[in-house]
Amino acid sequence: MTLPKHVKLVEVGPRDGLQNEKETVPAEVKIELVERLAAAGLPNIEAASFVSPKWVPQMATSGEVMENLRRRPGVLYSALTPNMKGFEAALAARADEVVIFGSASEAFSQRNINCSIAESVERFRDVARAAKDNGIRLRGSISCSFGCPYEGEIAPDAVADVVRRMRDLGCDEIDIADTIGVGTPGKIATVYEAIAKEYPLGQLSGHFHDTYGQALVNIYAALQVGVSIFHASVAGLGGCPYAKGATGNVATEDVVYMLDGLGIHTGVHLDQVVDAGQFISRQLGRKAASRAGNAIANRRAG
């Protein structure tokens, strides 16, 4: 068994992580978080989401965050864009990458973006074309790829179908999301084997929430089938407002700790990610949900 030698980590804490926070997190705090994560070596940071502020109020400061960031050369700053209104805002805010986000579950698509899967693909068509015209990288995200809070089991064929549609829109990368963290290693292998027939494995990522404590082992299972792009959220921040009870993405500190141990290169400095995780947790007034991060912080404190 050979594991990839390099992994690209996409940091989603400032977006997926913070979008679910009840209290408004000030834009200056979000900016400092993104800057710390970039300084820690994260090559791609999801920093904004241009969605309706009535649906997700926490993301209403996305423009302010993107415009006031001190950008680090070589880092890709991404933003979620469900439609052309979101795309125009992302373009004005100089996003390097826009993310169209759909679902493998009809029920989740309706709850999350208020339209069917087929309608969402039509909306995304304009965003995809505009991204290409403006030379902006295009990423697609597919929620509920391993299970849905409303429909339960999701067939790998349903995921493959949305992967095909995202591919035909011209996505440069496609995220396979376990929105509610129900996947287990066997299912991970089955889903990636089904979708790798439709789209290059090297451009597929894993976006695993850790609700059932399976995210790290699922990353390991995905590494074994050759996936080399993973999403993670510093301090394990997050959840999805339309997936009740789902916890955050796997913590970045935990993923970096595991990959360092496996000798897999990420370019990310663990100590600095731990600092970023402790910083945002202090700001939110709670302990980080990262086992490795807290262990390292405790060890440092003696």
Ligand SMILES: CC(C)(COP(=O)([O-])OP(=O)([O-])OC[C@H]1O[C@@H](n2cnc3c(N)ncnc32)[C@H](O)[C@@H]1OP(=O)([O-])[O-])[C@@H](O)C(=O)NCCC(=O)NCCSC(=O)C[C@@](C)(O)CC(=O)[O-]
């Ligand atoms: C998609 C919509 C906008 C459709 O919402 P809609 O109500 O069907 O859209 P609409 O076109 O009828 O517009 C309604 C109102 O929203 C405004 N509007 C419309 N679009 C925008 C926009 N882009 N930015 C700002 N405002 C917007 C629009 O201007 C109008 O304002 P009003 O006239 O009522 O004042 C809505 O359903 C929405 O914003 N949903 C939010 C979904 C979301 O952010 N979910 C969380 C992120 S996805 C996620 O976390 C999963 C992921 C990616 O991490 C992977 C995983 O783990 O599964």
